[in-house]
Structure formats: structure tokens, C-alpha cells
Amino acid sequence: xxxxxxxxxxxxxxxxxxxxxxxxxxxxxxxxxxxxxxxxxxxxxxxxxxxxxxxxxxxxxxxxxxxxxxxxxxxxxxxxxxxxxxxxxxxxxxxxxxxxxxxxxxxxxxxxxxxxxxxxxxxxxxxxxxxxxxxxxxxxxxxxxxxxxxxxxxxxxxxxxxxxxxxxxxxxxxxxxxxxxxxxxxxxxxxxxxxxxxxxxxxxxxxxxxxxxxxxxxxxxxxxxxxxxxxxxxxxxxxxxxxxxxxxxxxxxxxxxxxxxx
Amino acid sequence: xxxxxxxxxxxxxxxxxxxxxxxxxxxxxxxxxxxxxxxxxxxxxxxxxxxxxxxxxxxxxxxxxxxxxxxxxxxxxxxxxxxxxxxxxxxxxxxxxxxxxxxxxxxxxxxxxxxxxxxxxxxxxxxxxxxxxxxxxxxxxxxxxxxxxxxxxxxxxxxxxxxxxxxxxxxxxxxxxxxxxxxxxxxxxxxxxxxxxxxxxxxxxxxxxxxxxxxxxxxxxxxxxxxxxxxxxxxxxxxxxxxxxxxxxxxxxxxxxxxxxxxxxxxxxxxxxxxxxxxxxxxxxxxxxxxxxxxxxxxxxxxxxxxxxxxxxxxxxxxxxxxxxxxxxxxxxx
Numbered sequence: 001x002x003x004x005x006x007x008x009x010x011x012x013x014x015x016x017x018x019x020x021x022x023x024x025x026x027x028x029x030x031x032x033x034x035x036x037x038x039x040x041x042x043x044x045x046x047x048x049x050x051x052x053x054x055x056x057x058x059x060x061x062x063x064x065x066x067x068x069x070x071x072x073x074x075x076x077x078x079x080x081x082x083x084x085x086x087x088x089x090x091x092x093x094x095x096x097x098x099x100x101x102x103x104x105x106x107x108x109x110x111x112x113x114x115x116x117x118x119x120x121x122x123x124x125x126x127x128x129x130x131x132x133x134x135x136x137x138x139x140x141x142x143x144x145x146x147x148x149x150x151x152x153x154x155x156x157x158x159x160x161x162x163x164x165x166x167x168x169x170x171x172x173x174x175x176x177x178x179x180x181x182x183x184x185x186x187x188x189x190x191x192x193x194x195x196x197x198x199x200x201x202x203x204x205x206x207x208x209x210x211x212x213x214x215x216x217x218x219x220x221x222x223x224x225x226x227x228x229x230x231x232x233x234x235x236x237x238x239x240x241x242x243x244x245x246x247x248x249x250x251x252x253x254x255x256x257x258x259x260x261x262x
Numbered sequence: 263x264x265x266x267x268x269x270x271x272x273x274x275x276x277x278x279x280x281x282x283x284x285x286x287x288x289x290x291x292x293x294x295x296x297x298x299x300x301x302x303x304x305x306x307x308x309x310x311x312x313x314x315x316x317x318x319x320x321x322x323x324x325x326x327x328x329x330x331x332x333x334x335x336x337x338x339x340x341x342x343x344x345x346x347x348x349x350x351x352x353x354x355x356x357x358x359x360x361x362x363x364x365x366x367x368x369x370x371x372x373x374x375x376x377x378x379x380x381x382x383x384x385x386x387x388x389x390x391x392x393x394x395x396x397x398x399x400x401x402x403x404x405x406x407x408x409x410x411x412x413x414x415x416x417x418x419x420x421x422x423x424x425x426x427x428x429x430x431x432x433x434x435x436x437x438x439x440x441x442x443x444x445x446x447x448x449x450x451x452x453x454x455x456x457x458x459x460x461x462x463x464x465x466x467x468x469x470x471x472x473x474x475x476x477x478x479x480x481x482x483x484x485x486x487x488x489x490x491x492x493x494x495x496x497x498x499x500x501x502x503x504x505x506x507x508x509x510x511x512x513x514x515x516x517x518x519x520x521x522x523x524x525x526x527x528x529x530x531x532x533x534x535x536x537x538x539x540x541x542x543x544x545x546x547x548x549x550x551x552x553x554x555x556x557x558x559x560x561x562x563x564x565x566x567x568x569x570x571x572x573x574x575x576x577x578x579x580x581x582x583x584x585x586x587x588x589x590x591x592x593x594x595x596x
Contacts, residue, residue, distance in 0.1 A: 073431030
């Protein structure tokens with residue numbers, strides 16, 4: 001089943017095009033890494049798919065429902081790009097993770113037994129057992145990222161969007177994160193991961209989608225980190241007409257413009 | 263007349279009820295405002311509400327109700343400016359605040375009211391409340407408390423991380439507006455107790471004090487409400503006692519100063535607790551060599567004075583910028 005189906009998705013921010021005609025299909029159970037340089041449109045693509053940014057043109061469907069009508073938020077787990085999980089007032093790990101359960105809770109009802117179990121399980125999966133009562137501000141940056149992932153996990157979603165969860169995170173936390181995502185993948189969830197570099201997550205990725213200047217320039221087999229930044233991958237400033245590696249056989253979305261530019 | 267008799271007088275009883283409810287309600291909204299790092303929002307609403315009071319004085323209607331209407335309009339406008347995220351949003355807010363204060367003083371003058379009348383609202387006049395005022399205060403404060411506590415999971419999530427909350431299906435804009443309206447209501451509720459110019463103190467200072475010691479949002483909210491009540495009722499009694507002894511002590515400033523005194527007392531404690539918490543974190547990047555136990559004048563243990571941190575199946579001791587785990591004849595560095 002197609003979990004994400006985007007056709008000609010175009011987003012302009014302040015009149016400037018940020019996404020230009022994105023076509024993307026993600027199947028149930030895929031682990032997709034969305035890669036590319038800063039400013040290539042990865043984050044905007046995720047924000048458009050989560051309805052945080054309106055589409056200028058084109059359509060997108062989540063679980064077969066058009067984005068405008070999509071309301072099944074409990075099926076979506078979102079880990080926004082954040083350097084911290086803390087705010088102006090202390091909050092415990094348990095409280096932050098429990099807020100991920102709100103998509104399944106009704107107003108003015110206390111947490112049910114199932115809610116508590118899901119919160120506990122989410123904290124266990126990211127390896128923060130025993131720190132439920134600690135304030136998030138006392139955790140390291142990597143541990144705070146894990147709290148944000150646990151918060152998304154607590155809603156038991158079918159589709160995860162993770163925006164740069166590994167940016168600026170120490171190696172032990174990256175490994176804990178990889179462990180958590182492996183468990184999420186094993187449970188059958190679909191994962192869209194925005195990453196600048198994959199690091200320890202590379203083994204989990206089934207498919208890489210590389211973006212440049214708001215377009216998809218590669219969609220297919222996972223790439224090593226250095227290949228993503230290969231100038232041959234459609235960099236507009238270097239025109240490699242000759243010997244351009246044929247990167248992908250099964251990516252009909254790539255439309256080559258004049259001069260081999262994607 | 264004894265001091266106890268003074269406290270049992272009807273106007274004191276009304277004042278105590280108003281102080282109790284105000285002290286509970288103001289920090290409840292204040293917690294969410296501090297969580298959004300908008301600690302000065304209450305001040306802004308307070309300034310705008312001055313115009314509301316003045317409109318009440320000009321038109322001869324109850325200043326409480328005109329203040330509520332104008333404060334809500336101001337709070338919603340502040341929220342809209344904030345949500346739009348204009349680059350000079352804080353400038354727009356500053357203009358709004360000055361306009362509110364200047365407009366209020368101007369209109370009071372036009373209404374032919376003396377400055378003393380406006381001063382009741384600027385600095386509070388809790389001892390002049392009549393029974394109707396107290397009922398309105400109690401009703402509005404109860405509304406604020408019920409919403410802030412009842413919707414706390416949603417309000418917490420929307421304030422903690424608005425983008426995540428939106429993707430979790432919450433109507434974040436509605437919750438933001440709810441906070442703005444509740445803030446405006448508490449400003450007008452507290453207006454008679456501590457006055458419009460000091461109202462923000464009762465919303466923010468108890469929260470600042472409680473978060474020195476707390477580790478979770480729920481306890482911060484609860485402790486702030488308790489501290490706010492202690493400060494407002496305590497300040498009222500202190501002011502009454504001082505007046506009983508012949509000194510002229512205004513209630514509003516007494517409440518705010520008592521609240522600040524609580525912060526001054528707890529702050530060093532908070533600094534010490536945070537320092538301790540930082541030491542519990544693993545020291546990254548430094549891995550000094552393991553060294554012989556003979557380097558140490560003592561065995562690490564519960565009594566040795568070094569901070570003990572449980573670490574998996576053993577206990578580490580924080581020691582000169584690194585963590586020791588006793589291991590046979592030497593210490594491992596963790």
C-alpha cells in the first residue's frame with residue numbers, strides 16, 4: 001500500500017520556490033532517507049507532508065487520503081528539527097513523552113492504562129528507562145533527541161517523519177537512536193528520515209532520496225555519505241556532461257533538463 | 263481592637279478571599295506564559311488594560327468589565343502579532359503597550375477623574391472591594407484555574423512544542439488564543455489585588471521560584487499556585503499588620519515583595535541543585551587514565567563526600583572532574 005503519494009508537489013515560501021514539482025511514493029514499511037545539502041528542501045518537504053506548510057501546487061496523499069482532508073494524526077509520528085526538548089519551565093522526560101499520546105487521548109480524560117504502557121514502552125525503546133522523572137533539561141543533546149523520538153513513538157504511529165535527529169548528536173546517542181529506529185522498523189512502521197549524514201543509521205536505510213534545489217535528483221539505492229555530496233548529482237554549478245554516472249534505473253521522477261540538469 | 267479582630271472585619275474577609283483566588287489563578291496561567299518564554303506578556307496586557315479601566319471611568323460603566331474586554335482584545339492582538347512572527351514583532355508589542363498606558367491616563371483625564379481613582383487600578387486597592395467585586399473575582403479566577411488545570415496536557419504540549427502539537431492533531435492556534443484570553447482575564451482579576459502595573463509579578467515570580475526546585479511541569483504548576491497563594495494572602499496579612507501598627511503599607515507592593523523574597527531565598531538552592539545535576543552527567547571527551555587506588559587517601563564509599571552516581575551495576579564517584587568506579591586495585595574512568 002502506498003503510504004505517501006505526492007504528485008507535482010510545489011511549495012513557495014515568500015514567493016520563492018522551495019519545492020519544485022516533487023513526485024514521491026513511499027510504500028508501507030519503507031525506510032527512506034531524505035538527503036541533500038542545506039537548503040535543498042528536505043525539511044520543507046516533510047513540513048508540507050505534515051501540513052505545517054501549505055502546498056502551492058500539486059497534491060499529496062497520506063494513507064490514501066488527500067492531505068487537505070487528512071485527520072488521522074494518530075497514524076503520524078513527527079520528530080521536528082530541534083536542538084533541545086526543553087522549554088521555559090522544567091518538564092520531566094515522562095511528561096514530554098506523554099504529550100506524544102495526545103493524538104489518541106480525548107479531552108479531559110486521564111491517561112488510560114494503555115496510554116501509560118505506551119509511554120513506558122516508548123521510553124524503554126530509546127534506552128532512557130529509569131530517567132522518566134528526570135527533567136529533560138538535565139539530559140545531553142543526544143538524550144534529548146531520544147526523548148523527542150520517544151514522544152513520537154508513544155502515539156504508536158504507522159508513519160514516522162524524523163527531521164535531522166542525528167544533527168549534533170554524540171556517537172553513543174546516535175547508536176542508541178539507530179537501535180530505537182531498528183526496533184520501530186521491525187514493528188513494521190514506515191520511516192522518512194531527513195539526514196545530512198547517516199552515520200550509524202546507514203544500515204537501516206532501504207532507499208535514499210536525494211534533493212537539490214527543491215528537486216529530487218536521486219531516488220533509489222542508499223548512497224554513502226560522500227556520494228550524496230558528489231557534484232555529479234545534479235549540482236547546478238558544475239556541468240558534467242560526460243561520464244555522468246547513471247545513478248538510478250528505477251527513478252522515473254527524474255526529469256533531465258537542458259544540459260543534463262535535474 | 264486586636265489584630266485578630268481586624269482580620270475578622272468584613273472588608274478584610276473579602277480581601278482575603280480575593281487574595282486567595284487571585285493567588286491561585288495568576289500563577290496557573292503564568293506557568294504556561296513562562297513556558298513559552300513570554301514572561302513580559304502579562305505586563306503588556308496590564309498596560310493595555312489601563313485604557314480599558316479609563317474607558318470604564320469615562321463611560322460610567324464598571325471598569326472591571328471594560329478592562330476585561332480591552333485586555334482580551336489586547337491579548338489576542340499580541341498573540342496574532344506573535345504568531346505572524348514578524349521580524350519587528352517585539353517593536354509592535356512595545357508600541358501597543360505604550361499606547362495602552364498613555365491612552366488610559368489621557369482618557370482618565372478626559373473623564374474628569376482624578377489620578378487617585380486610576381491609581382486604585384494601577385497599584386491595587388484590595389481593601390475597597392465590595393461583595394459583588396469579590397464574587398466576580400472568585401468566578402473569573404475559578405474559570406482560569408479550571409481551564410489551566412483541566413486542559414493541562416493539551417496546553418502543555420502546545421506550549422512545549424507547537425509544531426509537534428499540530429502534527430499530533432491539536433488545534434494549537436485555539437490553545438494559544440485560550441492562553442491569551444486566560445492571561446487577560448487573570449490580569450483583570452489581579453488588577454484589584456496587586457494593580458495593573460504589578461500584576462505580571464504575581465503571574466511570573468511564583469513560577470520562577472517554584473522552578474528552582476521542581477523537576478516536572480506538573481509540580482511546577484502546583485507549587486507555583488501554592489506559592490502565589492502564600493504570597494498574596496501573606497502579603498495582605500503583612501500589610502494589614504503593618505497598618506495596624508501604624509505604618510502605611512500598601513497591599514499590592516507587599517504581596518509582590520513577599521513573592522520576590524521567596525525567589526531570593528530559593529534561588530541559591532536552585533543553583534546548588536542544578537550544579538549537582540550537571541555533575542551527574544557523564545563527562546564527555548575526557549578519559550583520563552585509570553589510576554591506582556593508592557593515589558587516594560581513602561576508599562570511595564557512601565561516607566566519602568564525593569557525589570555518588572548510580573551507573574548500571576555499580577556506583578561511580580565524581581572526583582576532580584572525572585568519574586571513578588572502583589575496580590580491583592584501581593579506578594576505572596567513566
